[in-house]
Amino acid sequence: MLTPFQNILKKPFGLCPGVFSFLLLSFYFIIPTLSGQGTFSFSPLAKKAYQSTFELKLTKAKEELRELQIAEPENLIGVLIEDYIDFFTIFINENEEEFHRLEKNKAGRLRKIKTGDPQSPYYNYCQAEIYLHWALARIKFEEYFTAFNEVRNAFRLLNNNQDEYPDFVANKKSLGMLHALIGTVPENYQWGLKLIGGMEGTIQQGQKEIEEVLAYSKTRDFIFKDETIFMYSLLQLHLKNNQKEAWETMEGSGVDPETSPLATFAFANVALRTGQTDKTIEILESRPNGTEYSPFPYLDYMLGLAWLYKLDPKAEMFLQSYLDHFQGINYIKEANQKIAWSKWIRGDKDGYRKYMDRCKQEGGAVIGGDKMAQREAENGVPPHPTLLKARLLFDGAYYTRAAEVLEDQKANFQQGDHSLEFAYRLGRVYQKLGDNEQALKNYETAIREGENDPAYYACNSALQLGIMYEEQGATGMAIQWFEKCLSLKPKEYRSSLHQKAKAGLNRIYSKS
Structure with a gap:
């Protein structure tokens, strides 16, 4: 039972979530040093690379970024797309060694952005997005102090940008979600706001800003339209407690969940949390597969949960697949616990004990579900089967x-x-x-x-x-x-x- 703040910060997209709850995948590509003043343009080539990234077709995205660099060496939007991909890599894989390796790219990218045209609204915006990516990534590894400072830097840049370019709609996408989240930061994160200071916002303020972006995107070609839709749905679900609006936002988005694992995640996440378990299974079983897509093990975890909610033993196969393929530490204990529960409600006491023993030994105990699973394993007291069902x-x-x-x-x-x-x-x-x-x-x-x-x-x-x-x-x-x-x-x-x-x-x- 994660907070809206944690769902966006701790889970893949949850996320957080989102602020960028639905930003997940991977790759590392360094653009050579540029000469002269850079520009910021979502040209056709840049749009292709961005789209491939959000479809999690990372090999294709790499090739398109190389084409972009050759054809438009002065275009710094490629730097932002690179950062999205590093961020996605970290959020999906949760590999700490990989995080520290990729984190070295941050400073260089910020320097590159600063070689661009300071009169462009993208000058501050791209810097802010990079800070936010790394702030959210750090929270995965409990680097809270640095993360809060990066959020402060992003907030300051976005605020300045809003004052200077009030008609730059992309700015309100990120600033709106920050305003909404800041208004409900839980008690155990308040120290961060007090430490960095100068950050204020409310749910209502953030909602209004994001709604303005959505209205704009309905009549114009807006590159961040899908991101904004996912954010608004999360806001309605987690902060406004409006399940109906959250699902209707997704359903009316025009996004096809079968075209991208990321879109699959977004739809399945909202469906599962709005009590549509059968729909969740349908969405997840229709997800796109193939070597062109980056692996997304968390989708198997979600599918396992959905089958478990039906008391169906198929759950065990998908939860085990998550355990076999996920490289990080989160939801490992909980996945073992859920397999144990599946066995327990069918009277398999030995199976229950086997997976609860694994729960003690495997994974981390950072997020709430893993902590609960660890506590159950250590207590050695299984749940009452009737209450569990x-x-x-x-x-x-x-x-x-x-x-x-x-x-x-x-x-x-x-x-x-x-x-x-x-x-x-x-x-x-x-x-x-x-x-x-x-x-x-x-x-x-x-x-x-x-x-x-x-x-x-x-x-x-x-x-x-x-x-x-x-x-x-x-x-x-x-x-x-x-x-x-x-x-x-x-x-x-x-x-x-x-x-x-x-x-x-x-x-x-x-x-x-």
Whole structure:
């Protein structure tokens, strides 16, 4: 349960996400030193290289960048495209050695950009984008201090650019997402904002700016149109809590998810998070394949999750594929845990123990899901199979099936070690089924029993009550429960839950 901030910063695109939640892939190409003052132009050759990069056709992108350098040696847009590709490489592979090798390119690229025409709006914009790429990449490897400084540099350049070139629409794409994110930075990242200072923004401000970019792109040929669409969808999903708008943005985008693994990821990510598990499977199983595309193992991880939410053992094949091909450290523990869960709900105790042992030994414990998986492995206590089935069905938006599983075993959970989780899960299911009375009753039970428990059940119950009351227009009660959420300090998913509570308060106060 990552925060919007972490989804964009920690996950591939999530992302973050996005600010550039959907910027993922790889390659390294150095343009020779230019003579004279460089220019900035998305010429036909530059557009081809950019498009190939975002289709993850990296060999083709390399060739097109070489053609661009030969035909237009003064065109510095190629430098920006190079940086996109390095950034994608790092986000997909999460290879620390590769990160340190590619990071050496940053300073040289900034120097090249500064040889360009300072009167062009792309002069500051390209520098800002490069700073943002490396800030987001660094957070993968927990280099937070340098990352925040790079964000500050990007913010300053974008702000200056906005003052000098207010009609330069691309600027608002990045500045808008930064404004939205800054308005909801979670508690454990506030030190960064205080340290660097001078950065302010709100969700509403960022949304307005991105909507202006989308409106512009509908009537003009705008190179960053798809990026902006993906960003806006993430903003609606993670910061505005508007699942319907998030999916409609993607569905009406005109982007075909079968043309690029990156587009596949964008659509599948939103579909999975908006309760469209069957659609997610359809999207992921129709993804483009072939040697011309860069490998994207995370798509297998997502497909494994989708099948697991259906309680289907096919999940194990795709989760194992992720483990076999991913080079980084994130989601390794969680993938092992999810395979273990698949075996556990079918009564395979030996299989469960085998993969939970692997969970202890493999991968990192940086992100929330991996930390939870590690904790389960170390505790040696498996989840209750009934509650686990209900949880997975709920995550897949199979709410009626989840309710049936829980109600069938209700008498067994009135007290004891699992009564807290039972109340929480029943509350979640009834909330989605529209039975607010039953949801309220069970959430209040979970908060009463769990406010001092290290698990996240009480904290998320308070958050969900805030969301329920906000949807009903009862802003006073919504504020009370959002603040209750912020007062609880679970060990699990604290940043994510507090981020969402802050976003809820911001939504309310922006209307008053």
